[in-house]
Amino acid sequence: MSKVITPREEDYSQWYNDIVRKAQLADHSAVRGCMVIKPHGFGIWERMQRQLDDMFKETGHVNAYFPLFIPKSFLSKEAEHVEGFAKECAVVTHHRLMNDPNGNGVVVDPSAKLEEELIVRPTSETIIWNTYKDWIDSYRDLPILVNQWANVVRWELRTRLFLRTAEFLWQEGHTAHATSQEAEEETTRMLDVYATFAEEYMAMPVIKGVKTASERFAGAIDTYTIEALMQDGKALQSGTSHFLGQNFAKAFDVTFSNKENEREHVWATSWGVSTRLMGGLIMTHSDDQGLIIPPRLAPTQVVIVPIPKPNDEINAEAKKLLAELKEAGVRVSYDDDDRKRPGFKFAEHELKGIPVRLGLGKRDLEKGVIEVARRDEKTKESVPREGIATYVKNLLEEIQDNLLAKAKAHRAAHTTKVDSYDEFKKVLDEKGGFVLAHWDGSPETEQQIKEETKATIRCVPLDNPQEDGVDMISGKPSKERVLFARAY
RNA sequence: CGGGAUGUGGCGCAGUUGGUAGCGCACACGCCUGGGGGGCGUGGGGCCGCAGGUUCAAGUCCUGUCAUCCCGACCA
Numbered sequence: 001m002s003k004v005i006t007p008r009e010e011d012y013s014q015w016y017n018d019i020v021r022k023a024q025l026a027d028h029s030a031v032r033g034c035m036v037i038k039p040h041g042f043g044i045w046e047r048m049q050r051q052l053d054d055m056f057k058e059t060g061h062v063n064a065y066f067p068l069f070i071p072k073s074f075l076s077k078e079a080e081h082v083e084g085f086a087k088e089c090a091v092v093t094h095h096r097l098m099n100d101p102n103g104n105g106v107v108v109d110p111s112a113k114l115e116e117e118l119i120v121r122p123t124s125e126t127i128i129w130n131t132y133k134d135w136i137d138s139y140r141d142l143p144i145l146v147n148q149w150a151n152v153v154r155w156e157l158r159t160r161l162f163l164r165t166a167e168f169l170w171q172e173g174h175t176a177h178a179t180s181q182e183a184e185e186e187t188t189r190m191l192d193v194y195a196t197f198a199e200e201y202m203a204m205p206v207i208k209g210v211k212t213a214s215e216r217f218a219g220a221i222d223t224y225t226i227e228a229l230m231q232d233g234k235a236l237q238s239g240t241s242h243f244l245g246q247n248f249a250k251a252f253d254v255t256f257s258n259k260e261n262e263r264e265h266v267w268a269t270s271w272g273v274s275t276r277l278m279g280g281l282i283m284t285h286s287d288d289q290g291l292i293i294p295p296r297l298a299p300t301q302v303v304i305v306p307i308p309k310p311n312d313e314i315n316a317e318a319k320k321l322l323a324e325l326k327e328a329g330v331r332v333s334y335d336d337d338d339r340k341r342p343g344f345k346f347a348e349h350e351l352k353g354i355p356v357r358l359g360l361g362k363r364d365l366e367k368g369v370i371e372v373a374r375r376d377e378k379t380k381e382s383v384p385r386e387g388i389a390t391y392v393k394n395l396l397e398e399i400q401d402n403l404l405a406k407a408k409a410h411r412a413a414h415t416t417k418v419d420s421y422d423e424f425k426k427v428l429d430e431k432g433g434f435v436l437a438h439w440d441g442s443p444e445t446e447q448q449i450k451e452e453t454k455a456t457i458r459c460v461p462l463d464n465p466q467e468d469g470v471d472m473i474s475g476k477p478s479k480e481r482v483l484f485a486r487a488y
Numbered sequence: 489c490g491g492g493a494u495g496u497g498g499c500g501c502a503g504u505u506g507g508u509a510g511c512g513c514a515c516a517c518g519c520c521u522g523g524g525g526g527g528c529g530u531g532g533g534g535c536c537g538c539a540g541g542u543u544c545a546a547g548u549c550c551u552g553u554c555a556u557c558c559c560g561a562c563c564a
Contacts (some may be wrong), residue, residue, distance in 0.1 A: 013558075028556070084564060123564065157489060157562060164563075217564040272564085308522045343524035356549065361523055373522085 005351075007288045012232045020161045023291040023352050024280075031035075031157035033166030035385035037275070043299030045169065046276060047148065051201050051296075052171065052273065055193050061145040061173060066127050067120035067187075068151075074126035078251040084218020085122045088155040092118040111289065120153040125244075125270055128174045129252040136176060136266060138305050139258050143186070144176040162279035163236075163488055166216060170274035176266045178256065180245070183267035187243040190271040191224045194239035202277065203294040203403035204228050204284045205411055206238060207434070207483060209459025214443055217270075221245035227458040227483065229411045230283040233432020233467055235458050238280050275371035279488070284407050285376075291353030292375055295396040302332040302392060303354045305345050305359035307371075314360055320409040320477060321358065321370075321388070328389040330396065355399050356392060376402055417481065421472040424484070428453055434485050438478035440471035448473060449484070458483045 005022060006014040020026055025041030037045065053063070069092060075082045096112030099105075121127065128146075135141060153167045169435040173190060177183040185215040191208055198206045205228040206226035216223040220242040228238045249255070258264050285292040295301050304321055306314045318334045335345055342359070347355055359371030359380075372392070376399050383391050414433025418424045427435055439445065439457065450456050464480045471478050 011558095017557085030555090032555070081564090088563080154563080156562090211564095215564090220564080223564075237564090242564080270564095341522065341524085341526065343526085345525090347525045359523075363523075 004454075005288055005290060010263065015288070016279075016283065017161065019286050019291055025282075025291070026161050028161070030419045031166075032154060033113075033203045035161050035164050035165050037169075040052045041278065041301070044281070044293060044297055045278060047297045048197075048277060048300060049171075049412065050203070052197055053147075053149075055197060056147050056171075056173065059189060059193060061147045061175075063148060064146045065148050065150070066124050068121060069123050070124075070127045072117045072119055074130055075119055076485045078219045078247055079253075080247075081125065081219035085119075085154070088121055090120040090153045090155055093118065093237055110404035112471070121150070122152055122154045122487075123270075123272075124148065124150070124152075124172055125174065126252070129248040129254060129268070132174075132176055132266070134183070134253045135250050136254055136256050139178045139256055141177055142178045142266065143182065144172075144258060145186075146175065147171055147173040160279075160488075162275055162282070165278070167227060170272050172270060172272040175269045176249075176254070178258065178264075178267070179259055179270070183245075183269050184243050185223070186269045187224055187241045187271070190269070191226065191239075191241040191264065194241065194271075194273060197273075198226055198228065198238060198277075198280075199404060201294065201296045202281050202284070202402060203296075203407060204238070204280055205404065207459065207461050209461040209464075209483060211240075211459055212446060212457045212482075214446060215456065217242045219244060219247050220270075221247070224462075225459050227285065227434075227485075228280050229414060229434055229485070230280070230488070231281070233414055233486070235434065235487040236276070236280045236283070237458070237487065239271070239273040239276060241399050242259065242269060243466065244268035284323060286353065287402050289378070290351035292403070293353040293355060295400045298353070298355050300333050300354050301330055301348050301396055302356045302362055304332065304334045304358045305342055305349070306334075306336060307342045307359050307364075309338050309341070314362070314365070317365060318360055324389040325392060328393050330389070330392060346373075350378075356395060358388075374399055376406075392425075419469070419472070424449075424455075424472055425453055427457055428484075428486065432486065434458070434483055435483040436469055438469035438480075439482045440474045440478055441478075442474070445471060445473045455486050458485050458487060 005018040006013045016469045018364055024038045026035045026037045029036045034179055034451060041479065075085065093114055094108045094112045095114060096109040097106040098109040100107045107148040126219055135144060150172045151169050156164050156166055159165050175186050177186060195208050196205050198204045206228045208224065208226055211223040211225055217240060224241045225237055226239045228236045230236055246265040246267060248268050254282055255263045256266055265379055282291065285294065300327060304318050306318060315336065322332055322334055346357065355375050356369065356374040363370065364382065368385050368390055372383045372395065373380040374395065376377060412433065415436065416427045416431065416433065417436045418427055424435060424437055460482045466480050469478045470476065
């Protein structure tokens with residue numbers, strides 16, 4: 001297999017595909033739009049899952065699991081919701097196959113038609129709220145703070161590995177509360193969890209904000225989002241947290257008795273991040289040599305390469321090094337494959353994004369040093385063998401910080417304030433990135449901008465500085481800038 | 489779903505006016521090598537995406553179909 005990656009400058013889409021496939025994160029499968037997540041890719045996802053799950057638990061949530069299939073009738077109970085998802089649902093109509101009477105393998109058994117079709121969940125609000133109806137009777141039953149890790153299916157017409165696949169993995173939190181205020185607090189709490197995770201673990205800075213009406217989740221009162229900026233200047237919606245009001249409680253008739261013994265509808269939130277984060281991770285950090293994984297998410301943080309090849313002496317030293325590093329809490333492995341030469345291994349580990357490589361060579365050992373190579377900056381240095389574990393541990397933190405700093409610098413350099421529509425278009429075409437501009441709040445100008453420039457309002461940033469201005473197009477007054485970008 | 493392109497060993501590709509399917513990498517074995525993707529030799533591996541059709545003969549021509557990629561439309 002050719003290990004050469006298309007340079008970003010030449011073709012960013014192709015570069016992205018090359019990274020995903022050549023770093024062995026994922027591959028296309030036999031099913032249109034569905035991918036096989038390979039061990040290296042899944043290992044990163046598992047690190048994300050584990051960390052997020054811990055953060056959910058720390059904020060009081062528990063995990064549960066609801067069915068893959070949803071009765072068709074459930075989808076029609078919340079009008080906006082069905083409209084948002086109807087066009088991309090996989091539908092189960094039969095439950096049995098039979099041998100083809102003509103001898104051509106198996107066919108669907110027409111007698112096994114389902115009375116009511118089942119929808120493969122595109123998201124689980126409906127099945128979950130149908131269940132919550134049975135769980136909730138009193139204010140004492142609230143809040144319900146449940147999360148589930150699951151796969152969902154959305155029959156997308158155009159798919160891209162990780163960024164938009166027909167089936168994807170995610171978590172979806174679904175909470176039920178006694179008051180609007182409590183639900184709104186939950187919505188922003190989880191948005192904060194996502195933002196913290198993105199910055200501290202993925203080293204991917206994000207802007208927190210609220211979606212405009214046109215970009216809102218189908219069935220939500222408010223959709224909060226974290227928006228990240230990719231290397232090519234396009235935005236990636238990386239996580240959402242929805243305040244659902246009483247929409248689903250009303251649709252599924254979920255009520256509770258309050259302290260005054262009055263019957264009220266329950267208030268709801270839902271929030272999720274998906275394997276799309278993998279796409280964000282790739283497009284935030286990686287380079288033309290391959291993937292770059294932030295140390296906190298790297299399944300393997302350090303790889304030890306024997307130079308020029310494993311032998312008894314080097315193996316013995318490697319064993320000691322492994323023990324020292326593991327003792328220090330570092331995820332480390334030893335590449336003792338004796339069929340491949342060092343140069344090949346270097347390139348391979350760089351391609352796969354392992355943050356730190358230790359070169360263990362006879363000459364270095366005699367001098368009492370080890371060659372330490374960092375993936376992020378592609379630099380190498382000789383480090384004393386004594387105290388190497390501490391050095392590496394500190395280096396991993398430095399790399400983590402460096403990646404976040406670089407991503408922040410890139411975002412800062414690609415965030416532009418503009419005050420005229422001409423300038424807006426010019427920045428989008430020549431520079432890309434986030435564009436902060438005044439907007440009069442009307443769906444019409446938002447739509448016009450989208451049609452003419454392909455840019456959308458990513459969000460109205462939270463804690464947005466208030467300032468007087470005028471809409472670029474209508475000239476109507478505006479009191480704050482909103483965040484525009486072309487997006488994935 | 490519309491426009492364009494591409495499907496040939498695991499990967500990347502060539503294959504002329506139709507006439508016995510090739511190359512590089514990878515793989516297996518052997519020898520030589522050995523601090524940034526080694527060298528030489530030998531060898532194995534193909535329903536040419538799939539289904540029809542034209543023809544004495546189809547990887548090549550025709551029709552259909554499936555899949556992937558790029559650009560759109562769509563996209564909580």
